[in-house]
Amino acid sequence: xxxxxxxxxxxxxxxxxxxxxxxxxxxxxxxxxxxxxxxxxxxxxxxxxxxxxxxxxxxxxxxxxxxxxxxxxxxxxxxxxxxxxxxxxxxxxxxxxxxxxxxxxxxxxxxxxxxxxxxxxxxxxxxxxxxxxxxxxxxxxxxxxxxxxxxxxxxxxxxxxxxxxxxxxxxxxxxxxxxxxxxxxxxxxxxxxxxxxxxxxxxxxxxxxxxxxxxxxxxxxxxxxxxxxxxxxxxxxxxxxxxxxxxxxxxxxxxxxxxxxxxxxxxxxxxxxxxxxxxxxxxxxxxxxxxxxxxxxxxxxxxxxxxxxxxxxxxxxxxxxxxxxxxxxxxxxxxxxxxxxxxxxxxxxxxxxxxxxxxxxxxxxxxxxxxxxxxxxxxxxxxxxxxxxxxxxxxxxxxxxxxxxxxxxxxxxxxxxxxxxxxxxxxxxxxxxxxxxxxxxxxxxxxxxxxxxxxxxxxxxxxxxxxxxxxxxxxxxxxxxxxxxxxxxxxxxxxxxxxxxxxxxxxxxxx
Amino acid sequence: xxxxxxxxxxxxxxxxxxxxxxxxxxxxxxxxxxxxxxxxxxxxxxxxxxxxxxxxxxxxxxxxxxxxxxxxxxxxxxxxxxxxxxxxxxxxxxxxxxxxxxxxxxxxxxxxxxxxxxxxxxxxxxxxxxxxxxxxxxxxxxxxxxxxxxxxxxxxxxxxxxxxxxxxxxxxxxxxxxxxxxxxxxxxxxxxxxxxxxxxxxxxxxxxxxxxxxxxxxxxxxxxxxxxxxxxxxxxxxxxxxxxxxxxx
Numbered sequence: 167x168x169x170x171x172x173x174x175x176x177x178x179x180x181x182x183x184x185x186x187x188x189x190x191x192x193x194x195x196x197x198x199x200x201x202x203x204x205x206x207x208x209x210x211x212x213x214x215x216x217x218x219x220x221x222x223x224x225x226x227x228x229x230x231x232x233x234x235x236x237x238x239x240x241x242x243x244x245x246x247x248x249x250x251x252x253x254x255x256x257x258x259x260x261x262x263x264x265x266x267x268x269x270x271x272x273x274x275x276x277x278x279x280x281x282x283x284x285x286x287x288x289x290x291x292x293x294x295x296x297x298x299x300x301x302x303x304x305x306x307x308x309x310x311x312x313x314x315x316x317x318x319x320x321x322x323x324x325x326x327x328x329x330x331x332x333x334x335x336x337x338x339x340x341x342x343x344x345x346x347x348x349x350x351x352x353x354x355x356x357x358x359x360x361x362x363x364x365x366x367x368x369x370x371x372x373x374x375x376x377x378x379x380x381x382x383x384x385x386x387x388x389x390x391x392x393x394x395x396x397x398x399x400x401x402x403x404x405x406x407x408x409x410x411x412x413x414x415x416x417x418x419x420x421x422x423x424x425x426x427x428x429x430x431x432x433x434x435x436x437x438x439x440x441x442x443x444x445x446x447x448x449x450x451x452x453x454x455x456x457x458x459x460x461x462x463x464x465x466x467x468x469x470x471x472x473x474x475x476x477x478x479x480x481x482x483x484x485x486x487x488x489x490x491x492x493x494x495x496x497x498x499x500x501x502x503x504x505x506x507x508x509x510x511x512x513x514x515x516x517x518x519x520x521x522x523x524x525x526x527x528x529x530x531x532x533x534x535x536x537x538x539x540x541x542x543x544x545x546x547x548x549x550x551x552x553x554x555x556x557x558x559x560x561x562x563x564x565x566x567x568x569x570x571x572x573x574x575x576x577x578x579x580x581x582x583x584x585x586x587x588x589x590x591x592x593x594x595x596x597x598x599x600x601x602x603x604x605x606x607x608x609x610x611x612x613x614x615x616x617x618x619x620x621x622x623x624x625x626x627x628x629x630x631x632x633x634x635x636x637x638x639x640x641x642x643x644x645x646x647x648x649x650x651x652x653x654x655x656x657x658x659x660x661x662x663x664x665x666x667x668x669x670x671x672x673x674x675x676x677x
Numbered sequence: 678x679x680x681x682x683x684x685x686x687x688x689x690x691x692x693x694x695x696x697x698x699x700x701x702x703x704x705x706x707x708x709x710x711x712x713x714x715x716x717x718x719x720x721x722x723x724x725x726x727x728x729x730x731x732x733x734x735x736x737x738x739x740x741x742x743x744x745x746x747x748x749x750x751x752x753x754x755x756x757x758x759x760x761x762x763x764x765x766x767x768x769x770x771x772x773x774x775x776x777x778x779x780x781x782x783x784x785x786x787x788x789x790x791x792x793x794x795x796x797x798x799x800x801x802x803x804x805x806x807x808x809x810x811x812x813x814x815x816x817x818x819x820x821x822x823x824x825x826x827x828x829x830x831x832x833x834x835x836x837x838x839x840x841x842x843x844x845x846x847x848x849x850x851x852x853x854x855x856x857x858x859x860x861x862x863x864x865x866x867x868x869x870x871x872x873x874x875x876x877x878x879x880x881x882x883x884x885x886x887x888x889x890x891x892x893x894x895x896x897x898x899x900x901x902x903x904x905x906x907x908x909x910x911x912x913x914x915x916x917x918x919x920x921x922x923x924x925x926x
Contacts, residue, residue: 292774297787298760301763
């Protein structure tokens with residue numbers, strides 16, 4: 167099967183972007199994690215919270231934000247250069263592969279940062295102390311002791327970034343497609359948009375190849391994380407901090423400055439631009455509430471999109487939590503009750519969930535479309551439930567990974583005591599299991615609710631007329647040059663996700 | 678190497694009481710003479726491990742002065758602080774802290790590699806040290822293949838190979854069974870004499886203190902209750918607290 171030049175380019179672009187993003191995220195995350203976990207950098211706890219924030223945001227929000235800042239026509243950074251320095255022409259242009267790498271790098275950087283930082287927190291501090299007593303300075307300790315011990319954690323995180331980049335749709339669609347630079351996800355999307363069944367089958371073939379690729383990486387990642395040595399320190403002392411001395415304030419300025427540039431700047435611009443009434447020159451007169459009023463009262467499809475987003479996200483979260491609870495109890499019974507079949511069943515469920523999570527959303531959506539085309543009687547096409555099914559399949563793993571470990575902390579004696587007190591299975595579930603697991607269940611629910619609320623990659627393929635969610639609506643607005651309305655919706659999503667994340671942090675905090 | 682501690686105080690800002698932050702160490706004055714084996718004895722929370730870590734340079738005191746052989750390694754008044762990797766102090770940790778990703782040989786060779794010694798010198802010194810701690814022949818093993826007692830000897834060899842003048846031991850014998858403890862106590866004593874070290878052991882066990890040490894410092898809530906030879910502490914305890922500790926009550 168000869169691969170046309172179009173597809174060759176798409177594959178090449180996907181690979182280049184994925185490697186660039188992984189390199190960027192991987193290189194940024196390690197120094198940041200070290201500075202925040204092993205030194206006395208001022209304000210490090212606040213900075214860690216700021217750097218983790220993009221984790222809960224869909225990457226397309228950052229794409230919209232950077233378009234506001236750096237599009238060659240009326241991007242704010244270009245306008246400022248013109249107004250302040252008289253500079254003609256655009257000095258910065260976000261469109262193109264480099265722009266995709268930059269935006270995805272900053273959006274996916276938290277994956278590596280959070281993982282590596284957690285590894286540093288878990289590491290037995292005496293291993294590093296012993297190295298210092300043997301004469302090694304802080305950087306030598308890091309290279310010779312800390313980094314080798316965290317190698318597998320780091321590699322697994324890099325693989326997660328690689329997969330996320332390959333599966334990403336929103337950023338390449340907004341930043342690459344205008345310049346006709348396609349990656350596999352956007353190429354598949356344009357293929358499906360053609361509408362013909364031939365195109366659909368071709369899309370399925372290509373996405374099957376993509377899925378196999380993803381699965382291979384997941385297997386590799388599993389192998390890496392299995393070999394994790396028991397490095398958890400059961401000690402009471404925390405790791406010794408390196409005093410930065412004279413470097414303290416320069417390092418702080420650099421770290422905070424870079425974080426502000428990569429996170430605060432674009433998100434701030436996004437929020438501000440939602441108040442911009444007329445694009446073009448930057449002056450106070452061009453700001454006002456006009457667009458907000460328009461979106462909230464007049465924009466066709468807004469109310470429906472809000473409803474679809476809330477409904478599908480809530481339903482998906484509920485289903486995932488319920489299924490996760492069921493599978494967790496099955497796994498638990500299989501383990502503590504020594505029932506091999508139940509244990510295998512749970513393990514199969516875990517495996518399938520893992521597979522589904524690492525499969526690019528575009529592929530999952532195409533699988534569903536193909537299934538519904540082949541079996542029309544079971545078709546959910548053009549219903550909002552189609553989105554729910556896709557969400558549940560994709561995000562099942564998040565629920566399992568939250569609820570299962572919590573379930574395993576429940577000692578068998580608690581359940582046995584309930585039985586001896588006369589409780590049947592339903593009573594045990596309602597009165598013992600659910601109350602005991604409530605923080606995990608709530609956490610899992612929020613963990614699924616948030617990405618589903620703003621989902622775009624699968625929704626763009628599965629929606630029908632009238633079942634657009636906020637992500638799809640935003641995408642359409644951005645495509646058809648109503649960027650200001652897109653900014654309004656983007657700001658609403660940003661604030662909503664921030665609020666939910668805050669609540670989730672409160673609920674799951676250890677008392 | 679003689680160690681002098683003057684008016685050393687340490688408190689943690691997080692743990693406050695009615696009179697301000699609770700002091701883990703309270704204006705301690707101590708002198709450790711060269712070539713002697715000292716014990717810091719006391720119950721959990723008395724500050725002995727904190728004191729050890731401050732001497733090592735892994736933690737920093739809030740007030741006071743610390744000098745080795747007359748050179749100030751820490752002085753709160755002038756903010757002088759020598760980082761741990763420059764103090765040439767050997768330390769054996771309670772959980773041994775043997776690096777799992779290196780062989781026994783590489784673990785013990787580490788301090789010498791840091792100091793950029795030539796390869797043949799490293800090989801000679803490491804193998805000699807492994808023989809001394811009776812681990813000859815286990816050089817290529819990985820830590821997870823060793824018993825607890827063997828891992829401790831690796832930790833000891835690693836601390837000694839850099840020829841420190843001061844050796845710190847943080848409850849090294851707590852995880853060993855009674856028989857092994859006996860053996861290790863004798864070996865520690867022999868090694869200390871052989872390498873002419875000043876040694877400080879932190880322990881909550883009177884047997885360790887009395888059988889190993891030339892002098893015992895009994896600590897309680899950051900204060901020194903008594904600082905004397907084991908015989909003196911046993912026969913003439915300065916307080917009921919000290920008497921109880923020596924009788925393992």
